[in-house]
Amino acid sequence: MTTGFQRCGEFALALLLLLLCAAFRRTLEADPVTHMLVQLPALAWAGWLFAGVASVRRPRLEAAPTNAGGGAGLLIVFFGIVFWMLPRSIDGALTSPEIEAAKFLTVPFLVGAPLRLSWYRAHPILRGFLLSNALSMLGVLAWLYMAAPIRVCNSYLVEDQQRLGLAFLLVALSLAAIWGGRLFFKPDGGSAGDLLPDLKANGSTSYDT
Amino acid sequence: MSMTSTAAPSPQTGAVKVAMLISGAVFVLMMLVGVLMRAAQGDLLDLDPALFYQLMTAHGAGMVGTAGLSGAAIMWYFLGRHVALTRWVFHIFLALFLLGVVLILGAIFLGGFGAGWTFLFPLPAISGGAWDLGAAAAFLLGLVSIGVAFLLFYLEAGRAMISAYGGLGNALGWPLAFGGSTENAPPPTIIAAATVTVFNTLGIVVGAAVLVVSLINLYLPEFAVDALLAKNMIFFFGHVFINASIYMAVIAVYEVVPEYTGRPWKSSRIFALAWASTLLFVMAVYPHHLLQDLVMPGWMLIMGQVISYLSGIPLLAVTAFSLIVYLKGSDIRWDLAAGLLVLGVAGWSVGSVPAIMDGMISVNKVMHNTQWVPGHFHIYLLLGEVAMAFGFMAWLVRGDVAQSRFTTLDRLGIWVYIAGAGGFTLMFLISGALSVPRRWAVHMEDWLTQDRIATGFAVLAVLGALIFVLRFVGGLGRSSKA
Amino acid sequence: MRPFLAILAIALMGVTLIWQVTDGARAVTAEGARRLHAVERTPTMPSPYLTDMSGKTVRLQPDVGGVALVEFIYTACPTICRYAGDSFARLKGRLAAAGLAKGVRMFSVSFDPLRDDPMALSDYAETHGADGDIWKVGAPAVTDLRGLLSGYGVTVIADRFDGYEHNAAIHLIDERNRLVGIFDIDDIDGVVEAIRR
Ligand code: HEM
Numbered sequence: 001m002t003t004g005f006q007r008c009g010e011f012a013l014a015l016l017l018l019l020l021c022a023a024f025r026r027t028l029e030a031d032p033v034t035h036m037l038v039q040l041p042a043l044a045w046a047g048w049l050f051a052g053v054a055s056v057r058r059p060r061l062e063a064a065p066t067n068a069g070g071g072a073g074l075l076i077v078f079f080g081i082v083f084w085m086l087p088r089s090i091d092g093a094l095t096s097p098e099i100e101a102a103k104f105l106t107v108p109f110l111v112g113a114p115l116r117l118s119w120y121r122a123h124p125i126l127r128g129f130l131l132s133n134a135l136s137m138l139g140v141l142a143w144l145y146m147a148a149p150i151r152v153c154n155s156y157l158v159e160d161q162q163r164l165g166l167a168f169l170l171v172a173l174s175l176a177a178i179w180g181g182r183l184f185f186k187p188d189g190g191s192a193g194d195l196l197p198d199l200k201a202n203g204s205t206s207y208d209t
Numbered sequence: 210m211s212m213t214s215t216a217a218p219s220p221q222t223g224a225v226k227v228a229m230l231i232s233g234a235v236f237v238l239m240m241l242v243g244v245l246m247r248a249a250q251g252d253l254l255d256l257d258p259a260l261f262y263q264l265m266t267a268h269g270a271g272m273v274g275t276a277g278l279s280g281a282a283i284m285w286y287f288l289g290r291h292v293a294l295t296r297w298v299f300h301i302f303l304a305l306f307l308l309g310v311v312l313i314l315g316a317i318f319l320g321g322f323g324a325g326w327t328f329l330f331p332l333p334a335i336s337g338g339a340w341d342l343g344a345a346a347a348f349l350l351g352l353v354s355i356g357v358a359f360l361l362f363y364l365e366a367g368r369a370m371i372s373a374y375g376g377l378g379n380a381l382g383w384p385l386a387f388g389g390s391t392e393n394a395p396p397p398t399i400i401a402a403a404t405v406t407v408f409n410t411l412g413i414v415v416g417a418a419v420l421v422v423s424l425i426n427l428y429l430p431e432f433a434v435d436a437l438l439a440k441n442m443i444f445f446f447g448h449v450f451i452n453a454s455i456y457m458a459v460i461a462v463y464e465v466v467p468e469y470t471g472r473p474w475k476s477s478r479i480f481a482l483a484w485a486s487t488l489l490f491v492m493a494v495y496p497h498h499l500l501q502d503l504v505m506p507g508w509m510l511i512m513g514q515v516i517s518y519l520s521g522i523p524l525l526a527v528t529a530f531s532l533i534v535y536l537k538g539s540d541i542r543w544d545l546a547a548g549l550l551v552l553g554v555a556g557w558s559v560g561s562v563p564a565i566m567d568g569m570i571s572v573n574k575v576m577h578n579t580q581w582v583p584g585h586f587h588i589y590l591l592l593g594e595v596a597m598a599f600g601f602m603a604w605l606v607r608g609d610v611a612q613s614r615f616t617t618l619d620r621l622g623i624w625v626y627i628a629g630a631g632g633f634t635l636m637f638l639i640s641g642a643l644s645v646p647r648r649w650a651v652h653m654e655d656w657l658t659q660d661r662i663a664t665g666f667a668v669l670a671v672l673g674a675l676i677f678v679l680r681f682v683g684g685l686g687r688s689s690k691a
Numbered sequence: 692m693r694p695f696l697a698i699l700a701i702a703l704m705g706v707t708l709i710w711q712v713t714d715g716a717r718a719v720t721a722e723g724a725r726r727l728h729a730v731e732r733t734p735t736m737p738s739p740y741l742t743d744m745s746g747k748t749v750r751l752q753p754d755v756g757g758v759a760l761v762e763f764i765y766t767a768c769p770t771i772c773r774y775a776g777d778s779f780a781r782l783k784g785r786l787a788a789a790g791l792a793k794g795v796r797m798f799s800v801s802f803d804p805l806r807d808d809p810m811a812l813s814d815y816a817e818t819h820g821a822d823g824d825i826w827k828v829g830a831p832a833v834t835d836l837r838g839l840l841s842g843y844g845v846t847v848i849a850d851r852f853d854g855y856e857h858n859a860a861i862h863l864i865d866e867r868n869r870l871v872g873i874f875d876i877d878d879i880d881g882v883v884e885a886i887r888r
Contacts, residue, residue: 065693072697079705086713091721095846125298128364129357132414139418144425154721154846154858176414183371184378429719 007053014049017042022104029094032156032164037171040084040107047112055117062117073118074130080110085141087152094155131179138172141165220289222605224299226685228282229602231307232275233678236595239271240671247633247667250652251660259321261650267317271310273451274355276590278306279598280457281362284405286601287398287464288366292373298365305358312351320344342427349424356413356420363410370403377403381488382481394476397463401456404484408491409453416446449491452521455557455589456487458597459528462550465604466532469547470539474531483527490520522561529558545619545680546607549600552627556592560585563638578648581641584634591630591670599677606684618676626673632666722858725844726873729862733869736761736862737842741800741829744813749827751839752868757794758886759864762876763845763857764828765803766815771859775799775876776819778861782879783826791886792825801830802840802847802857843870 021028021039028039055062067073083089084107092099119127144152145165151158242264249256256264285299316322322344370380374395380403384390395403419442463474532554541547563585607613640659645652652660710716718724728734738752753759762779764772779797786792799821801807807815807830815821816828831839840847847857863872863885874881 066697068694072694072701075698075701075705079701079708082705082709083712086709087720088712088718088724091846095721124368125295125361125364128368129360132360132364132410133417135414136417136421139415140421140425143418143422150720151722151856151858152720155848157848157850157856159851176411183367183376185376 044112047108070118070122142168280454309354316348386481546604553597560589584637622676629669636663
């Protein structure tokens with residue numbers, strides 16, 4: 001159970017993340033690795049935390065019938081991620097203030113927040129499917145960026161692009177190791193039937209049926 | 210064994226029968242395609258080379274896919290005896306699988322796609338005008354669809370086993386293998402299913418990445434990717450997948466043979482260790498294929514091959530040896546199912562001998578693309594996996610065990626099949642030893658005699674297979690009762 | 692029913708959005724979009740004055756009734772700009788051979804005006820055989836640089852060796868100073884073909 005104190009902490013952390021991302025905008029965005037793998041995930045995390053806090057105050061948010069099974073929310077997340085994976089969008093964020101502003105709004109609220117509101121409602125098979133796909137796609141990006149003879153972002157050096165590819169590969173391998181490891185060794189034995197349920201903040205393993 | 214378990218998991222007999230019916234039909238059909246190819250090589254038949262390669266693509270993709278399908282159906286059926294599976298997953302699996310088949314067949318026969326089932330990068334994109342982009346994309350999308358089907362299948366299998374056994378480690382039998390603890394040891398079916406689930410899920414994740422990269426490359430050629438890396442990943446993926454189909458099919462041996470011998474097949478420590486070593490072997494080769502530098506020295510290629518060939522040996526040895534022990538001294542009443550299942554283990558064993566020879570003596574043969582290679586994999590597929598699948602089918606419709614008989618037709622079927630498949634594969638090996646290259650549509654004058662003899666044997670094998678499938682169709686109303 | 696409708700609606704909107712922002716799934720990179728827009732929207736390009744290799748002032752625009760080919764370089768460039776210079780030289784030969792040279796002006800424009808004084812520019816011109824007549828090598832005033840680059844959509848970023856990395860290409864400008872085509876720097880055939888039309 002989340003306590004009020006914890007909730008405040010999460011809210012503060014989310015704000016702090018947003019602020020840090022904005023304050024160190026230039027530094028983070030100077031390098032594609034920190035842009036893609038630090039700033040964007042941090043923004044999404046902020047949205048995740050906001051949604052968690054909000055749904056404690058308004059439980060209806062988490063139980064919205066429109067989002068039964070989490071499908072609708074996860075689809076929003078999907079398109080949000082697809083949009084921000086387009087090299088065009090990343091280039092745009094660097095050259096146009098409007099797109100940059102859109103990034104600070106959409107990544108938290110169209111990726112992080114709906115993910116938080118939908119993930120635990122999704123069927124374990126859907127979750128497993130999405131996680132495996134995330135691994136595959138990270139691999140695809142890694143491969144493309146390491147091997148593509150063209151520069152995908154005008155704003156970044158080819159060399160940085162290749163470093164980004166390698167970083168994607170490392171992230172994919174680490175995630176595979178972490179997720180796989182959890183499935184191998186379940187400390188709490190019984191409830192491991194849901195693929196990776198223990199991500200859930202309040203520990204319940206239920207999902208919409 | 211928990212056949213009486215209170216959780217009452219129950220196999221999905223109906224859906225599994227449908228899957229096996231599809232498998233049997235496709236096996237026979239693709240075997241006919243094989244006969245056509247062999248006849249064309251023997252100049253008994255005039256096939257346009259372009260058509261030959263389309264047929265070869267269909268044969269390869271169709272056979273590998275169907276081996277996977279039949280193996281998966283066997284695994285699903287027997288897994289359902291031990292853990293509670295979500296039924297609709299199997300329906301989605303079948304639907305996606307069929308969708309993939311339709312896409313692939315369309316790509317080949319409507320679009321003229323003929324790059325071979327291994328979709329060797331960058332072949333799909335380079336057609337010399339024989340097929341267009343759409344055909345290549347449809348072929349790749351078909352593979353994606355089948356990949357997704359298997360992914361869902363393994364996710365559900367994994368989920369069910371994790372919740373029943375508390376972690377994959379337990380389901381794999383590691384406490385038994387490494388700690389010798391027989392307490393709560395999972396039955397052989399679970400150990401086998403868990404092993405396959407782990408490495409095939411990984412394989413699919415990697416395979417999906419290759420497929421998506423190939424698709425991107427089709428439409429955005431400026432994203433050229435490294436062909437050698439793609440090739441290694443595809444080969445490895447294909448190898449793991451086809452081996453997995455045998456590992457799934459052998460579950461039928463573990464579950465059905467005890468019904469004949471009256472002795473349950475138990476998970477011994479050696480058994481668990483054999484499966485663990487197979488898993489570890491396969492996993493050891495993964496990073497090697499993923500993380501290798503862009504240019505890979507030849508010896509690493511060879512090592513990779515050798516390790517993946519050897520990976521199944523301990524498992525095979527334990528299975529074959531246990532089978533002999535179980536059979537010896539039990540007054541088994543033979544019938545079609547028992548005969549084919551035992552044949553499957555024998556064929557699997559025999560088929561790995563040339564593979565071991567590849568690995569240990571004449572590595573060159575692996576590298577040099579002779580018919581030796583189709584020789585060894587046709588033995589362990591035709592006489593191994595496919596025989597097990599036919600055996601499972603016969604068992605499914607066997608009806609009451611007391612009334613089950615080994616009819617003359619059954620005996621005829623088995624012997625014709627053994628003679629045909631044995632002779633046919635032997636001819637591949639002979640041709641291979643005489644350096645006849647594989648994947649040639651038109652053969653030289655000197656090779657024609659071998660090709661023609663092989664064609665004759667192939668016809669016999671198809672006849673045997675036809676008998677098995679017709680027996681299955683005839684018995685579809687019945688279900689097996691122990 | 693409700694979740695199903697929601698999913699359908701989101702899928703529709705999502706696909707539309709991605710379709711829109713990729714110009715109908717045709718351009719996923721900024722460079723791809725720039726090239727596509729050149730052909731489809733023919734935007735008008737800025738035409739600032741340049742200081743050329745002989746110190747004279749010329750305007751970055753085609754002659755009346757002619758076309759211009761523009762590429763961006765910096766003379767200290769060790770790699771791609773040399774290549775660009777070579778391909779401009781070959782292009783000049785090809786155009787002359789095809790009898791198309793008359794109405795064509797070629798500009799190698801430096802985006803490094805601080806370092807690229809007329810001396811440096813004329814070195815570059817000499818190395819690559821720019822004649823100063825059909826083919827001029829020039830640099831804009833520092834104050835015009837920004838507008839020029841953003842007008843063309845050229846992004847220049849510093850690399851780690853005191854040089855720059857930039858999206859190198861050959862830009863085709865029509866008689867009304869509109870950008871009508873962008874070509875890879877080695878796509879000489881494409882350029883000749885486009886001018887012929
Ligand atoms: C009577 C049965 C069969 C016949 C007559 C047959 C015939 C053939 C022939 C002639 C080839 C081409 C060999 C060459 O490269 O020159 C071939 C390739 C192949 N066969 Fe079979 N086959 C049969 C059964 C099977 C089975 C049961 C499987 C798998 C379950 C299988 C899987 C393959 C594969 C994967 C290839 C390689 C295709 C390629 O090189 O792309 N075949 N077969």
